[in-house]
Amino acid sequence: xxxxxxxxxxxxxxxxxxxxxxxxxxxxxxxxxxxxxxxxxxxxxxxxxxxxxxxxxxxxxxxxxxxxxxxxxxxxxxxxx
Numbered sequence: 266x267x268x269x270x271x272x273x274x275x276x277x278x279x280x281x282x283x284x285x286x287x288x289x290x291x292x293x294x295x296x297x298x299x300x301x302x303x304x305x306x307x308x309x310x311x312x313x314x315x316x317x318x319x320x321x322x323x324x325x326x327x328x329x330x331x332x333x334x335x336x337x338x339x340x341x342x343x344x345x346x
Contacts (some may be wrong), residue, residue: 266298268299269284275338276318279318279319279320279321280318281345282315282318282326283315283316283317283338284345285341285345286315287316288343288345288346289333289340289343290316298312298316299305299312299313301332307329311312311325312329315329321339322338
């Protein structure tokens with residue numbers, strides 16, 4: 266795989282993670298990223314960035330996925346409407 270292909274895959278995965286975070290937030294009833302962040306003592310600006318596919322470290326990803334009560338594998342295979 267070329268470096269360019271790797272970058273494309275990374276960007277695609279970041280976008281998938283961001284869309285899943287947004288999907289789950291809305292599904293559980295939080296209208297805005299701010300509402301979810303405040304309810305779970307997360308940084309509002311960080312959570313907003315995560316939903317816009319900005320870099321997120323794995324510890325934060327595990328933490329946010331845990332808020333939704335699912336294992337990471339289930340999150341990664343989630344089909345977004």
